[in-house]
Amino acid sequence: MLYKICKSSDITENSMRAFPVDKTDVLVVRHKGVLFACNNSCPHRGASLSKGEIKGDNIICYMHGYEFDIFTGKLVNMKSWKRDSRWMEQTAAWRESGDLTMYSVVEKDNEVYVEIQSDNLKTAA
Numbered sequence: 001m002l003y004k005i006c007k008s009s010d011i012t013e014n015s016m017r018a019f020p021v022d023k024t025d026v027l028v029v030r031h032k033g034v035l036f037a038c039n040n041s042c043p044h045r046g047a048s049l050s051k052g053e054i055k056g057d058n059i060i061c062y063m064h065g066y067e068f069d070i071f072t073g074k075l076v077n078m079k080s081w082k083r084d085s086r087w088m089e090q091t092a093a094w095r096e097s098g099d100l101t102m103y104s105v106v107e108k109d110n111e112v113y114v115e116i117q118s119d120n121l122k123t124a125a
């Protein structure tokens with residue numbers, strides 16, 4: 001299903017913003033002139049990715065610093081847990097994370113639309 005999310009001007013270059021769609025939050029990112037959309041829930045422990053930052057081609061989660069490639073949604077860096085000595089004690093299972101859940105995004109007539117299948121409308125893991 002195609003959802004109208006926002007106006008094109010709401011997402012400026014190198015910015016990201018979350019929008020509620022049904023029962024989930026969709027994060028829309030504009031980077032290098034291209035729009036991307038994904039579930040706003042970090043696949044590691046469910047933190048809001050919109051509170052993070054864009055660094056290079058990655059979205060960095062504010063919670064534990066895991067980095068996801070904006071273009072592919074793939075987890076590309078999970079070294080940050082080593083920054084804090086408490087996190088070094090966490091198990092390998094705790095450190096595991098999947099990739100971002102990506103959605104198709106379309107920009108038309110100065111509006112941004114995201115296509116989400118109903119089985120992908122989920123809340124944080």
Ligand code: FES
Nearest residue numbers: 042044045061064
């Ligand atoms: S919740 Fe995002 S890195 Fe842990």
